[in-house]
Amino acid sequence: MKFFQHFKPIFISLSPNTEKDDIFLALKLIFKLKVWKRGEKIKEFEEEFRKYLGVKHVITFNSGRSAFLAILKSLGLKKGEEILLQAFTCxxxxNSIIWSGLKPVFVDIDETLNLNPKDLKRKITEQSRVVMIQHTFGHSAKLDEILKICKENNLVLIEDCAHSLGVTYKGKKIGTFGEGSFFSFGRDKIISSVYGGIAVTNNDVLAKKIEDFQEKIDFPSNFWIFQQLLHPVLTNYLIIPLYSFFELGRWVLLAFQKLKILSKAVHKKEKQGKKPSYIPKKIPNALAFLALYQFKKLNKFNTHRKEIARFYDKNLKDLRFVLPKKHPERTYMRYSILIENYDTDEILKQARKQKIFLDDGWRKTPIVPPDTDQGKMGYTFGTCPQAEKVAKSILNLPIHINISKKDAQRITKFIITK
Ligand SMILES: Cc1ncc(COP(=O)(O)O)c(C=O)c1O
Incomplete structure (x- = not known):
C-alpha cells in the first residue's frame, strides 16, 4: 500500500475537483439523454448561485468565456474600443474581447499576480471603456484603488471571477463589485462541471440584454454534452491510473482527444484568436446538475485548500523561493511559488519522474497556455515586464480536494530537494 502511495500520480489539473460521488453523478447522467439539454437544474443552479452572491441577476452559459462574451456584447461598446485587462491571463x-470586435490592452501585474493599479493609470487612453480584473488564483485584486481609478476615468469595472468563487474583499463577496462579473466552472476551477459559466449583475438593463443574448443562442450539441459527461469518468477511472504505467495515461488522453471522445479545455483554434463552434452556448441541464452538485461542496473545497496552503506555507517558508503576497480572505485555485534563476521546464521534468504532474499551462508567456499566439492576442513583448518575468519563474502547486496531506508532503519533499 505504501509502495503504491509513493507512485500514485499527483495532478494539478485534468479533473482535480471530482470526488467519487461527482463521477457517479456524471455516469448516471450519461444514461439520461432526455434531460441533457433542458431540465429543472438550470434554474435551480441559477437560483442557488444568485442567493449565495446576494445579487439581482445571474445568467448561465456553457463557459466563462461565453458569459464574458455576453457581457461585452451587452455593454453597447463600439468596435475598436479598449478593454484594459492584466497580462498573465488566459x-x-x-478572446472574448477580440470576438466582440474590441481591443485588449494589457496592464502589468503587481506582487499578488493581479492587475497593477499604477500601470493601469498609465495605460488608460481616450478609447478606454472597461477595466477587467482577474483575482488571480483566488487572490482579490486591489479593489479600492481600482474602483477609484474607474470612477475618476469613467470606466466600467468587470470582474473575471474564474479563479475566485468563495473569495471576499473586506467581507464583501468577489463578483459583486463590478458592473458585471462572470465565473467559470471549467475542469480545473474552484468548482467544476467540466465546462460552465455564469454572468452576474445588479444592473437591470444590462441583465436584460445578457438574457436576450442568452435566449438567442442554442444549447451545445448532444455529442458535446456527452464529451463533457465522459470527462470525469474516463480521467479518474482510466487515464489517471494509467499514468502509473510509463505515462500510458498521457497517450490514452491524447488518443481520446484526437478521436473527439474527450474535449480540450481550450480548442487549438482559440490559441490563434479564432472562435470554436461551441462558444457561445447555453449551459445544458446535465452540466448545470454537475455544477450545482459541486456548488454544495464549495465550503468544503475552499476549507481544504486553506489547510493545504497552511501546510505549504509552513514547509516551504525557509526556501529562497518567493511566495506571492497573500490576502487573508483569499482562496487558492493554485498555490504559486516563484523560482527565479531556475529552469522551470527542468523542474517539471524532474517532478514527472516522481509521478508529480505540475504543468497547468499557467507559465512561460503573458497569455497562457504558452502555445498561444501572443501577437494574435494583441500582446506586444516588453509592455508588461513583471507579467513576463512571473510567467518564466512560476511554479503552481496543486491544492484541490484530491490532494491529501501525504500528497502535499511528497510535493514539498520534491521541491525542497530541488
Ligand atoms: C482567468 C480566466 N478567465 C476566464 C476564463 C474562461 O473560463 P472558461 O474556461 O469557463 O471559458 C479562464 C479559464 O479558462 C480563466 O482562467
Whole structure:
C-alpha cells in the first residue's frame, strides 16, 4: 500500500475537483439523454448561485468565456474600443474581447499576480471603456484603488471571477463589485462541471440584454454534452491510473482527444484568436446538475485548500523561493511559488519522474497556455515586464480536494530537494 502511495500520480489539473460521488453523478447522467439539454437544474443552479452572491441577476452559459462574451456584447461598446485587462491571463479571457470586435490592452501585474493599479493609470487612453480584473488564483485584486481609478476615468469595472468563487474583499463577496462579473466552472476551477459559466449583475438593463443574448443562442450539441459527461469518468477511472504505467495515461488522453471522445479545455483554434463552434452556448441541464452538485461542496473545497496552503506555507517558508503576497480572505485555485534563476521546464521534468504532474499551462508567456499566439492576442513583448518575468519563474502547486496531506508532503519533499 505504501509502495503504491509513493507512485500514485499527483495532478494539478485534468479533473482535480471530482470526488467519487461527482463521477457517479456524471455516469448516471450519461444514461439520461432526455434531460441533457433542458431540465429543472438550470434554474435551480441559477437560483442557488444568485442567493449565495446576494445579487439581482445571474445568467448561465456553457463557459466563462461565453458569459464574458455576453457581457461585452451587452455593454453597447463600439468596435475598436479598449478593454484594459492584466497580462498573465488566459487566452479564453482575451478572446472574448477580440470576438466582440474590441481591443485588449494589457496592464502589468503587481506582487499578488493581479492587475497593477499604477500601470493601469498609465495605460488608460481616450478609447478606454472597461477595466477587467482577474483575482488571480483566488487572490482579490486591489479593489479600492481600482474602483477609484474607474470612477475618476469613467470606466466600467468587470470582474473575471474564474479563479475566485468563495473569495471576499473586506467581507464583501468577489463578483459583486463590478458592473458585471462572470465565473467559470471549467475542469480545473474552484468548482467544476467540466465546462460552465455564469454572468452576474445588479444592473437591470444590462441583465436584460445578457438574457436576450442568452435566449438567442442554442444549447451545445448532444455529442458535446456527452464529451463533457465522459470527462470525469474516463480521467479518474482510466487515464489517471494509467499514468502509473510509463505515462500510458498521457497517450490514452491524447488518443481520446484526437478521436473527439474527450474535449480540450481550450480548442487549438482559440490559441490563434479564432472562435470554436461551441462558444457561445447555453449551459445544458446535465452540466448545470454537475455544477450545482459541486456548488454544495464549495465550503468544503475552499476549507481544504486553506489547510493545504497552511501546510505549504509552513514547509516551504525557509526556501529562497518567493511566495506571492497573500490576502487573508483569499482562496487558492493554485498555490504559486516563484523560482527565479531556475529552469522551470527542468523542474517539471524532474517532478514527472516522481509521478508529480505540475504543468497547468499557467507559465512561460503573458497569455497562457504558452502555445498561444501572443501577437494574435494583441500582446506586444516588453509592455508588461513583471507579467513576463512571473510567467518564466512560476511554479503552481496543486491544492484541490484530491490532494491529501501525504500528497502535499511528497510535493514539498520534491521541491525542497530541488
Ligand atoms: C482567468 C480566466 N478567465 C476566464 C476564463 C474562461 O473560463 P472558461 O474556461 O469557463 O471559458 C479562464 C479559464 O479558462 C480563466 O482562467
Amino acid at each position: 487566452n479564453a479571457a482575451v
